[in-house]
Amino acid sequence: MQPKISIQGVYYTYGDGTEALRNVSFDVLPHEVFVLFGPARSGKTTLLRLLNRLSDLTDDATLRGVITFNGASISGRSVDVFDLRRRISMVFAVPTPLPGSIRFNLTYGLQMAGMRDRRVLAERVEQSLQQAALWDEVKDRLDSSAMALSGGQKQRLCLARSLALEPEVILLDNPTSGLDPLSTNMVEEMLHDLSQRYTIIMVPHSVQQAARVADRAAFMLDGELIEVAKGERLFLHPQDQRTEDYITGRFG
């Protein structure tokens, strides 16, 4: 099976010489929930931001190695980076809706992509909210401010905002940080349904969460990839001592 995303020998170095990623290689398969976990500052978020080239915004850093999406490199000038970001969409750790109504948040990306058809827009609004399990809570107040939503609702709105674009890959950077257990549970349960339609790459909140949601998982430490394996195998029988130390809580 062709990998959805393939990362081969990637080094990422900031202008001051700090190496954020060192020789990272792995593949992400279609329709899996792929979990990237590890202690803080191990390069997980940096890697996510490389995948849809949000890293372009960081001046003065160099990337070596190859990242492909559906077999084609995402680097280089000929790639339409805005189209790439619509197909590989990112949800951030701190859910920040755009200032405006709920509807505005959901239609914005589509409108910026040139979608004008009101019927399609309305369809996508409902469909994405349904998928993010938010529709029932907000269907009567689509035109009220997104800022007034609760933390968990904001997070699901930010997810819906990405889903509205019907992307192929969703990057989730710690999507349950700051959520209560109930909302966390809601988001986690959503992931497997979503993986029927999308490929999901996620940085989890904790090792426990990683173990709960991962089809496959990768352990990262200090910018290096230590181990990649199927979820059960990695969390029950880690091959590397460092992985075992981390998931058994000896550090991190």
Place this chain on the structure above:
Amino acid sequence: MTTAPTTPPDSRSRRRGEAAIELLIWLAGVSAIAIVALIFFFLLREGINTFLDIPLRQLFGVRWYPIEDQFGLMPLLVGTFLVTIGAVVIAVPLGVVAAIYLGEIAPLWLREILKPLIEILAGIPSIVLGFLGWVALAPIIQNLGAPTGLTAFTGSLLLAYMSLPTIISISEDALYAVPKEYRDGSLAIGATQWQTIWRVVLPAARSGLVIAVMLGIGRVIGETMAVLMVTGNAANIPNFGLSMFFSPVRTMTATIAAEMGEVAQGSLHYSVLFGIGLILFLITFTVNWLATRLVGVEGARRQRGGRL
């Protein structure tokens, strides 16, 4: 162990110290308000005769001939209006766009050169700019076909230039205050940088931008010496049309500056000049009030979640 245990100050003396500080802060606050109030009452006392002794119809008439006791303020109001509108139309788009460039687009090293330069621009004495306008700008305007180089437009250009640093730096602060997450959120779903600026950053910064514009207008309305030098000092109303901007005018501020030295204290002319000051005071007060109201309504609407 070198620090001796500090004895808690006697609670009565502490309370007294607290009271003294509170009094000081209260005095500072009240004196600021009191001084503004005193200025207003002074203006009112000196200028009130304007509105009592001259019938309103004459006061808002079109003839300003103080020597013949004709105190029609209309030419001065029109002059101020023309110069201000011209300056705002030039300075606001230029200033906001410059702020967008500085805050959102320019690379860091360029920003670090440009920002101090703009602040230096703010420090140029207005009389120097007036001189520059008179010697350099006016001949250019005249060559463009205006009957004289000393016109409302010349004043507008100079004032626009003068208010630019205010507008740019406050607009840039407003843009800077927009959370980075808004930009990331917009870019992460495929919007371009320009779409992000236009649809997300500018609306989010709107209240700050309104303040920037209002402060710019305040600077323009109150400016005196430069306009006195370059607007031609003709207290008459130009014929209606776009050519108005290319006619010599005289602003309210320039009138006070030019005539204050020659009037007898206590005369009607003297009190009319103060009356003009009073009107200027009311105009700037209204502009500021409008600004806070606009910003207030804006803020409230965002809370309720109307479309931006």
